Amino acid sequence: MTNVExxxxxxxxxxxxxxxxxxxxxxxGDRTNHRAPSAEPDGVIExxxxxxxxxxxxAVSGVNLVFGSKEITALIGPSGCGKSTVLRCLNRMxxxxxxxxxxxxxxxxxxxxxDASVDxxxxxxxxxxxxxxxxxxxxxxxxxVAYGPRVTGMKPKNMDDVVEQALHGAALWxxxxxxxxxxxYGLSGGQQQRLCIARTIATSPEVILMDEPCSALDPIxxxxxxxxxxxxxxxxxxIIVTHNMQQAARVSYRTAFFTAAADEHGQRTGxxxxxxxxxxxxxxxxxxxxxxxxxxxxx
Amino acid sequence: xxxxxxxxxxxxxxxxxxxxxxxxxxxxxxxxxxxxxxVFLFFILAVIVQKGLARLDANLVTRQPSKIRPETAGVQSxxxxxLWVGGITALIALPLGVAAAVYLEEYANPAKWWxxxxxxxxxxxxxxPAVIYGILTxxxxxxxxxxxxxxxxxxxxxxxxxxxxxIIITTREALRSVPREIRDGSLALGATMWQTTxxxxxxxxxxxxxxxxxxxxxxxxxxxxxxxxxxxxxxxxFNPDGVLSKYTTLPVQIYNLVxxxxxxxxxxxxxxxxLLIVVLLAMNAVAIWLRNRYQRRW
Numbered sequence: 001m002t003n004v005e006x007x008x009x010x011x012x013x014x015x016x017x018x019x020x021x022x023x024x025x026x027x028x029g030d031r032t033n034h035r036a037p038s039a040e041p042d043g044v045i046e047x048x049x050x051x052x053x054x055x056x057x058x059a060v061s062g063v064n065l066v067f068g069s070k071e072i073t074a075l076i077g078p079s080g081c082g083k084s085t086v087l088r089c090l091n092r093m094x095x096x097x098x099x100x101x102x103x104x105x106x107x108x109x110x111x112x113x114x115d116a117s118v119d120x121x122x123x124x125x126x127x128x129x130x131x132x133x134x135x136x137x138x139x140x141x142x143x144x145v146a147y148g149p150r151v152t153g154m155k156p157k158n159m160d161d162v163v164e165q166a167l168h169g170a171a172l173w174x175x176x177x178x179x180x181x182x183x184x185y186g187l188s189g190g191q192q193q194r195l196c197i198a199r200t201i202a203t204s205p206e207v208i209l210m211d212e213p214c215s216a217l218d219p220i221x222x223x224x225x226x227x228x229x230x231x232x233x234x235x236x237x238x239i240i241v242t243h244n245m246q247q248a249a250r251v252s253y254r255t256a257f258f259t260a261a262a263d264e265h266g267q268r269t270g271x272x273x274x275x276x277x278x279x280x281x282x283x284x285x286x287x288x289x290x291x292x293x294x295x296x297x298x299x
Numbered sequence: 300x301x302x303x304x305x306x307x308x309x310x311x312x313x314x315x316x317x318x319x320x321x322x323x324x325x326x327x328x329x330x331x332x333x334x335x336x337x338v339f340l341f342f343i344l345a346v347i348v349q350k351g352l353a354r355l356d357a358n359l360v361t362r363q364p365s366k367i368r369p370e371t372a373g374v375q376s377x378x379x380x381x382l383w384v385g386g387i388t389a390l391i392a393l394p395l396g397v398a399a400a401v402y403l404e405e406y407a408n409p410a411k412w413w414x415x416x417x418x419x420x421x422x423x424x425x426x427x428p429a430v431i432y433g434i435l436t437x438x439x440x441x442x443x444x445x446x447x448x449x450x451x452x453x454x455x456x457x458x459x460x461x462x463x464x465x466i467i468i469t470t471r472e473a474l475r476s477v478p479r480e481i482r483d484g485s486l487a488l489g490a491t492m493w494q495t496t497x498x499x500x501x502x503x504x505x506x507x508x509x510x511x512x513x514x515x516x517x518x519x520x521x522x523x524x525x526x527x528x529x530x531x532x533x534x535x536x537f538n539p540d541g542v543l544s545k546y547t548t549l550p551v552q553i554y555n556l557v558x559x560x561x562x563x564x565x566x567x568x569x570x571x572x573x574l575l576i577v578v579l580l581a582m583n584a585v586a587i588w589l590r591n592r593y594q595r596r597w
Binding site: 091093096098099121122124125128129131133135136137138147148151152196199200203 | 408409480481487499
């Protein structure tokens with residue numbers, strides 16, 4: 001694994017040390033959401049036998065996953081294991097990749113998201129996305145937040161309220177309330193990322209997908225985003241791809257571990273190895289590969 | 300890294316002169332090439348200014364051409380002709396060119412052979428000599444199927460055809476420089492392709508599009524060859540009053556003044572060249588201003 005972020009908390013000594021003892025210990029820290037996950041996720045989004053191709057290349061295969069609403073689910077695994085590909089299937093952003101092709105079922109409230117009758121615009125409004133690199137629009141802070149409601153034809157009585165609430169929701173209001181008309185590029189990286197979150201929640205989605213949202217941020221900005229995620233999970237379903245295992249351990253209720261395995265032709269295809277509550281994945285994983293990855297001996 | 304593995308400091312000292320004779324010669328050759336270009340440019344400008352300055356007076360823009368009294372004649376009809384033809388050129392080439400570029404860059408599937416073929420052909424068109432566009436317009440617009448005659452509209456069409464490939468290519472470059480993340484961010488919020496293009500990508504590409512368009516327009520305004528073919532009339536003493544009016548333009552006027560037998564005609568030609576240079580410099584200045592004004596960082 002090459003993209004590990006510098007960690008916020010001290011990395012437990014066992015992690016990453018060659019020949020680490022089997023006992024796994026990951027510091028959970030203050031930001032852990034202590035709400036115990038229900039036994040089974042309720043399946044607001046469900047994946048059945050998901051398979052994703054880029055032209056002839058099979059990127060992901062055989063993924064069965066059930067996401068719970070108002071929970072944080074983390075997708076972890078080494079680079080190239082297909083976790084971002086899976087995430088991009090959940091709001092059909094993969095449609096934009098030329099040659100991308102999705103097989104199997106992606107169900108949102110039981111409805112097949114890839115059915116011909118489904119309006120992809122509505123899918124993306126209800127399942128928002130925050131990207132790896134903060135990508136505010138070259139517009140004012142206000143216009144960044146108001147953009148989603150405007151383009152999706154929500155006609156709020158008072159756009160100012162929508163913007164204010166979204167910025168409150170993303171814990172950014174106090175920092176920007178006096179410069180709403182200024183360019184979003186004047187904000188720091190962490191503020192820009194929270195602006196992107198505000199922009200996403202302005203369209204009142206149900207689900208927020210986050211693709212390594214902190215990988216371009218410093219530890220302090222990362223901490224703020226993590227706090228925010230835990231807060232947002234009271235209202236929204238959050239699915240996050242992260243390279244930072246401490247982050248997954250701190251914020252998520254459930255964790256899915258992916259890895260890539262080569263087939264007989266040497267083609268590497270991402271597969272889901274294990275999906276369980278985060279405490280189980282980080283405390284007592286069932287699969288040897290998960291354990292090896294968690295302890296830093298692989299990936 | 301421990302101190303033991305650090306290289307000894309003396310390994311960094313220069314043991315042979317890398318900026319040797321080859322480098323010096325190469326730099327000198329480059330400098331000479333640049334100097335040669337500058338000398339030519341300066342020489343041309345100096346001659347034009349020296350000969351044209353005397354006639355760069357109010358008469359130049361307030362009076363019409365005259366075959367009898369070149370000493371006090373002007374080129375007003377040509378200046379207005381240039382502005383008319385330039386305006387028509389922009390009105391045709393800008394929307395067509397930008398729309399074609401948006402299609403090729405945002406909508407077309409580059410994997411399809413016909414899109415690649417179109418792309419290749421547009422690049423080739425940019426290298427086609429201007430005269431060819433003049434012949435094409437002569438055959439199809441001035442005469443032939445459309446037959447509107449040698450009017451402002453025909454001149455505008457010829458020049459629009461000439462600069463369309465350049466506008467398409469520069470607009471595509473400008474669109475390509477808009478980061479993928481902007482499009483993704485917009486689409487992920489539930490915006491349509493059209494909304495994303497219209498509200499995010501095009502505004503972000505405006506500086507590049509404007510710069511490319513103005514530079515292409517500068518080229519169009521300086522062209523004489525295609526307009527001579529489509530019959531920009533050589534001697535016009537009235538300003539165009541519409542798109543179906545007869546006209547002449549500054550380059551065509553200059554082309555016709557130079558071979559005249561009296562010095563006064565040539566002096567007028569030099570003054571007209573100065574006027575044309577002023578118009579082109581003004582357009583380039585606008586391009587630079589636009590680029591700086593709307594320059595964005597991602």
